[in-house]
Amino acid sequence: MARYEDCLRFVDGADYVLHCAALIPPRSDHNEKLAYECDYLASKNLVDAINASPTRERIKFVYIGTVAEYGNRNRKTMWGRVGDPMISSDYDCYSMNKIRAERYLFEHRPANFVSLRQTAIAHKYLFANNMSDGLMFHTSWNGPLEWVSDRDSGRLLTHLVAYDMEGRLKGFWNRIYNIGGGRSCRATGFESVSQGFALMGRSAKDFFSPEWNITRNFHGCYFLDGDELESILHFRRDSLADFWARMGKKHWCLKLAKIVPPALIKSLVFKPLLKDENAPMYWVNNGYEGHVKAFFGGREAFAKIPRRWAEFNLYCEGRDEKGEPFDNEASKDLAWAQKNHMALDHGYDESKPIGSLTIEDMRQAAAFRGGECLSESMKKGDLWTKLKWRCAEGHEFTMSPFTLLFGGYWCPLCEQPKPWATGKLAAHSPFFAQVYFADHDASETVDSYPLGGNGEKD
């Protein structure tokens, strides 16, 4: 797919192009070049090929985006929705390239497209893929994750095509949606890991030490607007518990692990993984200072993580980071999110119908992103004609109101994740600051993290 000529052949005569191809972590963490080719270049080639096709008006393009585009979320930002800022986690080649690709799609839009931002998939290879890589430790214990099962994700695409062919998807195209499994698929990082180990009659506490896992710089959130896609495509059947029950049947022999002392499994299976170059403890022990800073907030913050589970505050045990009472189950309810005003600010009056948005709304949105709208006028409600903008750094660029307001994008130079300088962008932009400074302190504005990764020391 990194070859344009091949993409031309793929789309020739197609009615639908379902672009699910991606190189995801952990493989994208180990092969930056392949992540670029698969996650960015392949997407660009498909968009270009469709736009060059004589039947381009007929082709319907489905881009599968990712929850990773929303960056790391914590207690303050645990609920996400379309229009939230696009922030790649530092050192994450996957989200970096997915963000670039999606921006390209919006700015070169084919006649009929949709971006479906896929959340974490609970799939049958989950165990096998993650048990052999340091990625296993990239989940923060209290981080919010809304899963969706592999079967439900597949059903979604089947319904999409079937319903569209029946003419039932009026108003569906040229928009962005989040794919999530809903209430029954929401879990914190600790709950997610422990539900897997429950197949062996164990929990994360039996095999992990608290400081083995990162405290920030991953991704995952609960979706405020995930039910919208469900109301259109009716794809949800599985809860997270259903998925684990299915895995239990498939890996029935895991039950036998109950008779093995957990300390033995810890030393034979998990401790060796700490030496994997994708493991946070490897970064700590081998001078990967950029990684230690990005994923823990630095060595001092790492040193403060309790080493014993009894002292570590877990949402699922009713305590927040400071040990204050926290109702974890309630925090997964949409009603709780609405009552606690968890929706991020998008910097313009969202109560207005789209058709009545004017240049004044664009000026407001630009100011909230730390810049200005240079265009003097726009056609009322026109989301597609590109306007001119200037960011806080003085870069001038053109971009459609759709990409800005609904995509969550801003200056293409400042928002390039590399060299991992989101802090610099957030320092001038309340829009990005609301996510970035929820888990970074005020001093983390200037220094970008050294590139590193992929076997090189920072």
Ligand SMILES: [Zn+2]
């Ligand atoms: Zn800029």
